[in-house]
Amino acid sequence: MQNQLQTQYELSHEQLEKMRAECGIDLIGVTTVEPFSELLPVLTAYRDKGFESGFEHPVIEERIDPGNLVPGAKSMLAIAIAYYTEDHASMHRPAGVRGVLSKYAWGLDYHRVLRDKMNLLIGAMENELGRTIACHLSVDTGPLVDRAVAERAGIGWFGKNCSIITEKYGSWVFLGQLVTDVLIEPGRPYEGSLCGDCDLCIRACPTGALVDPFTTDSSRCLSYITQMKGLVPLEFRTKMGTRIWGCDTCQVVCPSNKQAANASGEEFRPEPELAFPELTALLGLSSREFKNEFGATAAAWRGVNVIKRNALIALGNLKQVEAVPRILEFLTNDRPELRGTAAWAVAQMMERLNRDRPGLAGEVLTQVRLAAEKETDPAVQDEMQWAFTHNG
Ligand code: B12
Numbered sequence: 072m073q074n075q076l077q078t079q080y081e082l083s084h085e086q087l088e089k090m091r092a093e094c095g096i097d098l099i100g101v102t103t104v105e106p107f108s109e110l111l112p113v114l115t116a117y118r119d120k121g122f123e124s125g126f127e128h129p130v131i132e133e134r135i136d137p138g139n140l141v142p143g144a145k146s147m148l149a150i151a152i153a154y155y156t157e158d159h160a161s162m163h164r165p166a167g168v169r170g171v172l173s174k175y176a177w178g179l180d181y182h183r184v185l186r187d188k189m190n191l192l193i194g195a196m197e198n199e200l201g202r203t204i205a206c207h208l209s210v211d212t213g214p215l216v217d218r219a220v221a222e223r224a225g226i227g228w229f230g231k232n233c234s235i236i237t238e239k240y241g242s243w244v245f246l247g248q249l250v251t252d253v254l255i256e257p258g259r260p261y262e263g264s265l266c267g268d269c270d271l272c273i274r275a276c277p278t279g280a281l282v283d284p285f286t287t288d289s290s291r292c293l294s295y296i297t298q299m300k301g302l303v304p305l306e307f308r309t310k311m312g313t314r315i316w317g318c319d320t321c322q323v324v325c326p327s328n329k330q331a332a333n334a335s336g337e338e339f340r341p342e343p344e345l346a347f348p349e350l351t352a353l354l355g356l357s358s359r360e361f362k363n364e365f366g367a368t369a370a371a372w373r374g375v376n377v378i379k380r381n382a383l384i385a386l387g388n389l390k391q392v393e394a395v396p397r398i399l400e401f402l403t404n405d406r407p408e409l410r411g412t413a414a415w416a417v418a419q420m421m422e423r424l425n426r427d428r429p430g431l432a433g434e435v436l437t438q439v440r441l442a443a444e445k446e447t448d449p450a451v452q453d454e455m456q457w458a459f460t461h462n463g
């Protein structure tokens with residue numbers, strides 16, 4: 072009876088393992104296309120509590136039903152690609168006044184890398200089966216909950232920091248999935264989370280975004296905040312430190328990442344000038360220059376103004392007095408979030424300016440006052456007013 076059932080599967084795990092290695096995929100798992108019914112209350116509560124970022128696919132019913140994505144869907148393949156290369160560990164901030172991009176944006180944009188590898192996998196499966204297969208592949212921007220798919224396919228377990236943690240590569244992996252009409256035996260998920268009593272990530276999170284184990288309030292998460300448009304809420308600006316894009320804190324502290332194997336591919340090898348960009352250089356980039364320099368990374372999709380705003384915040388946090396003349400130019404910029412953030416950034420330096428450069432301190436206050444008089448955006452006016460009342 073058991074043999075009869077096994078012969079129904081069209082590809083064995085051995086065949087899949089061979090294709091995985093040939094296609095440069097680090098981990099592969101299989102699950103069914105059964106709906107993720109248990110996620111319905113989780114995703115609904117997440118939305119009702121206001122924890123969503125707005126980057127999630129909007130229709131919850133579609134997020135939990137892989138079977139709808141392909142006619143005759145029978146299985147789902149989950150893949151993981153590791154991105155922590157041997158160079159990540161030895162990377163140091165080069166000299167100069169610099170910010171930092173999250174490690175996930177240090178190499179090539181993972182969306183492209185994973186899509187390419189999954190397309191190779193589709194080709195390999197078609198070769199093996201001698202037929203065209205129906206497929207729906209997605210990485211990040213598809214309807215499915217990538218982490219839930221990976222967990223059910225046995226790729227890893229949920230950490231209390233919400234990340235999928237794998238035995239071999241820790242949580243430094245990107246996830247993708249392929250819904251297909253090929254019947255493959257499903258793998259087995261881990262039996263729950265392996266975090267045990269640890270709560271290091273929850274204690275280390277700078278903003279309290281991990282409001283409960285396994286739950287991130289996006290509106291407090293610096294990964295979201297560095298990507299949001301407009302003015303960053305005041306309470307998070309100093310907490311951003313020198314983060315220009317994303318946040319790695321809850322993964323860096325995780326013991327499961329201490330022994331993580333290095334990524335083997337070349338795609339994510341870091342380039343120090345991009346990983347730790349020079350802050351005043353960022354302020355000077357045009358949209359075209361930004362696209363040329365950062366367009367191939369995962370840090371480019373929100374455009375240059377979000378990056379400039381974050382660079383202004385980082386300069387304010389570093390109290391970079393030398394950058395004051397450059398920052399003051401932004402008080403009359405055509406972007407309200409840059410005008411307002413520039414006022415905040417110089418206000419961070421007033422104590423130091425009053426002490427070390429009183430002449431420049433007076434000039435700063437004059438320029439902020441003049442800008443405030445001309446300002447028409449009420450939110451920016453508030454920022455400038457705030458800068459006046461916090462002038463050291
Ligand atoms: C929206 C989004 C964000 C938002 C919200 C994050 C979040 N936690 O949901 C923001 C912008 C904040 C974000 C940040 C990051 N993201 Co993001 N993001 C997504 C996206 C598009 C959707 C996530 C989603 O659906 N969330 C819904 C909530 C409810 O899910 P969840 O928080 O993961 O919670 C799950 C578990 O907690 C579990 N659960 C619930 N209750 C319980 C109870 C127990 C006991 C257990 C065991 C589990 C459990 O069920 C939930 C659903 O699976 C996915 C891609 C995708 N399409 O899925 C990428 C994705 C999750 N992001 C990813 C990455 C890399 C990141 C960052 C690490 C980037 C960075 N360094 O800055 C951070 C991590 C922050 C964090 N704490 O999660 C990767 C994760 C890879 C991995 N190894 O897990 C993904 C999968 C993209 C990809 N394809 O590789 N992200």
Ligand code: SF4
Binds near residue numbers: 280281
């Ligand atoms: S990514 Fe940063 S801000 Fe977000 S939950 Fe993790 S530590 Fe907290």
Ligand code: SF4
Binds near residue numbers: 271272
């Ligand atoms: S830091 Fe501890 S609690 Fe957080 S994900 Fe890692 S093992 Fe789990």
